[in-house]
Amino acid sequence: MSLDVLIVDDSAAIRKILHRVLIQAEIPLGKVHEAGDGLDALEKLKTETVGLILSDINMPNMDGIEFLGKLKENAALKSVPIVMVTTEGSQAKVMQALELGAVGYVRKPFTAEQIKEKLTGII
């Protein structure tokens, strides 16, 4: 069974890198959707069903923390695992994300191995 993924990051470069890492991780990958911020991601999730979300925190329009909160308020989306992949390294932000229901956290800069390792424990 293939896994559809949503990558949420305002950087097209990071979306491209994460897409490549997902392919390298040899997980049974289905469609990979991309969004530039939390608002864009919520719009995409109205029409697309995904089994995993990778999200940045610092983004314009709607940041990753607010996006995570909206996701967890939505009965249809709250069970989708979300991993934060972000430069935001402050302990308070990490704790906030985990308390809101993120299943993991990877700090940028990251290696492909770190992403694979994190996803192995989740998928």
Added chain:
Amino acid sequence: MIDRLSSEEIAAAVRSASHELFSTMLQLPLEADAPYDETAEPESLDGVVALVGIAGSWTGTGRIACTPQFACRLAGALLMQPYEAVDEEVLDAVAEVSNMIIGNVKTIFEEKLGPLALSVPTVIFGRNYRTHSSGVPKWTVIPFQTGEDSWNISFCVIPTKMHPHPQAARPEVVHVA
């Protein structure tokens, strides 16, 4: 609460964050030269400049400046494909590089200064332009060498209460000739 960061502390944080990025996602060589302080802003700049603002109890800006050729090499290393000229993908890659370096400098600073916020990066590409930061007394410049390429990161950060306009991180005013 401390009321100043020394140039050495700023340079050490910038070097640490830069080395981490270059050794993981970029896999490019990186040598840091001795930092120095700059009180006057550059008369004229050419090439690519990326700016990321810091706000909170301290206010500041991190600035990465490099040639268009090195910007292409950075993007090539990050995205694993060659770039011949600066385009939107190259500028986005430089923005992300600056976000990761300045963001991790911010995380290092937070251990001493408390919670800080980070702006989204702004990238400028052109010739013969100036940048100006309001109320900044000096920049600490950390020069780097990557192979044949020379580039630098400049950083200014001061307590917000000492800033003439403490309501937010200062926007950069860019004059294009």
